[in-house]
Amino acid sequence: MSKSEERRPGELTARELARWAWRQVTSMRTALMLLLLLALAAIPGSVIPQEDVDSLAVTRWKSEHPKLTPYYEKLDLFGVYSSPWFSAIYLLLVISLVGCIVPRLLVYYRAMRAQPPAAPRHLTRLPVHTTYLTEASADDVLGRARTLLGKRHRVRPAAEGDDYVAAERGYLREAGNLVFHLSLLIVLAGVGMGGLWGYQGGVILVEGTTFSNNLTQYDDFKPGSLFRQDQMKNFRFSVDKFSVDWLKSGPRAGQAREFQAALTYHVDDGPAKKYDLRVNHPLEIDGTDVFLIGHGYAPVITVRDGEGNVAYTGPTVFLPQDASFLSYGVIKAPTAKPGQIGLDGLFYPTFEMIDGNPVTVFGDDLLPTLSMLAWTGDLGLDTGASQSVYVLDKSKATQVKKKDGKPFRVDLQVGDTVKLPDGLGTVTFDRVDPWIRVQISQTPGKEIALGGVILALIGLCASLFLRPRRVWVRALPAPATTGAGPDDGDAEGTMNGTGGTLVEIAVLDRSGNGEMDEVLAALVQQLQEAAK
Known part of the structure; x- marks a missing residue:
């Protein structure tokens, strides 16, 4: 089998x-x-x-x-x-x-390259057609039709024995379809290039600090599969000043209207240049884009240990929790003696007590206030393990409490100093610095993808708005009996005896726009006027 x-x-x-x-x-x-x-x-x-x-x-x-x-x-x-x-x-x-x-x-x-099809055998069976009689010869009628239609149509080449002219317009609609489908592949190629060879990273920068474009400076970094470190451009920039325009009145009072970071940047060893970084107005440096995507506050806090030594000082990034910029942050002092000191809590840009509850009523730092809890002991800072700067490991730590056993809360406004219990040290709130979050990205195929999108729009417009239309004109010797043409009462008259030419015209619309009667009437008028 x-x-x-x-x-x-x-x-x-x-x-x-x-x-x-x-x-x-x-x-x-x-x-x-x-x-x-x-x-x-x-x-x-x-x-x-x-x-x-x-x-x-x-x-x-x-x-x-x-x-x-x-x-x-x-x-x-x-x-x-x-x-x-x-x-x-x-x-x-x-x-x-x-x-x-x-x-x-x-x-x-x-x-797109195809020639208009030959004329059907019975033009008068098409939905939009007409006939008329003329004294001009069939060759003259076909010659005039070819000349008129050739101005705005593609005309089928004449062959020996043809008694018709076939023309078509709107064939560029197929070119639109071709361009549209081809553009999809171009967009995919551009997006693929960006995903393979590009990269994207983010970093938080406090006002007054400088960023250099190398991997160690990023808070997070996502490279493409084929990314090479030598693709990174050599530049650096400093955040000179960050300002926010807050709405002071009206229904949107308390909301930010505009953000602006004044930068000074250098490319390679070139001269310093200035740029005002704003939302949706990135800084472009040799194919690398720097976007402003967020901002917040970094209270400057100084922690002294029980021996009076500075165990921690500097701006600390607090992360916004809501639209009012109520922010959460963590402070770690690993070198403090007699024990490590940790603080975690909230920052209120504009502090106010409402119904006995602490709230921030404005995103602007009009009355900056800190409220944090204190911890001491083993904060997991000596193990060498990686630990987020925004998370405080309290698993082995002891919460600092007051004599009555309640948690000791560090409440500070700018210029205040709080002494920690049990001789642990002091905490001072010096000032508030703003911070910005920038996204730095390199997308090699973005121009290709953009070109593909533009081509897609062009092709789509062509395929939607170009109206394909076919026109046939047939010229035959008039029959011996005189009278109107078949199926039509529009013939311009009768002829006595034989001679003359019977002209059949049909128009076929391939897009359904319903304007073919006007097109047919205009073509008949042009042919008849040309015969005079």
Whole structure:
């Protein structure tokens, strides 16, 4: 028994199965389903904080949701766009689009170059048509028709024995389809280049500090798969001043209207240049973009230990918790004696007590106030393990308390100093410095992707607004009997005896715009006027 006889009905060979699978993957239905699936898969990335966008927000989210964090990490929900499952959907979509677009490119290319089709045998059976009689010869009628239609139409080359002229306009609509589908591949190529060779990083900079573009300076850094460190441009910039324009009155009082960071930057060893960094107005340095994406406050705090030595001093970044810029921060003094000192708590830009509760009523730092709890003992700072500067390890620490056993709270306003119990030291609130968060990115394929988007718009407009239309003009010797043309009462008159020419004209609209009667009437008028 042969192998073909051994196969059961409906059973596919490996080659047939592969061919069937390829047809399914590259079908337009599959491409649309994958596009919808990709949109759904992107929803967690817009709802859940992402490591490559705002690692500070991820840290804060993890501290607020400790039970959900392990599950989210297993599902890569903090890095949706770089997760294996999202990459698989994206890769399948690319394969599907390429598989269904490339064959269509050939179809559109052939359609764009195709000649107008020959005239149907019975033009009077088309929905929009007319006939009339003229004394001009058939050759003269066809010559005039070819001249008139050739001005705005593509005319089919004349062949020996043809008794008609075939013309078509709007064929560039197929070119629009071709450009639109080709642009999709260009956009995918541009996005792919950015993902492979580009990088994106973020850093928080306090006013007065300087950033140099090297890996050690970033708070978070996400390179592409083919990124090389030598791609990073040699530049540095300093944050000279950061200012916020707050609305003082009206229904939006308390909201920020404009942010601006005055920068001084150097490229290589070049001269210093100034730039005012604003939202949606990035600084571009040799293909690298610097964006302003956030800001906040960094209270300057000095901690002295029990021996009077400075154990910690400097601006401390506090992370905003809401739109009023109520912020959370952590202070760690690992060298303090007799024991390590840790502080964690809230910063109120404009402090006020309302109904016995501390609140901040304004985002501007009009009355900056700190309220923190103190800890001492082992804060996990001597183990050498990596520890976030925004998290205080209290597992082995002891909370500082008052004599009555209640937690000791460090409440400070600018210029205040609080003495810690049990000779642990003092805490001083010196001043408030603003900080900004900048995103620095290099996207090699962005110009290609932008060009693809522009081409897509051009192709889409062409395919939507260009109206394909076909016109046929046939000239035949008039029949021996005189009278109006068949199926039409619009003939201009009758002729006695034989001679003359019967002209049949038909217009076919391929876009359904419903204006063919006017087009037909205008063409008849032009032909008749040309015959005079």
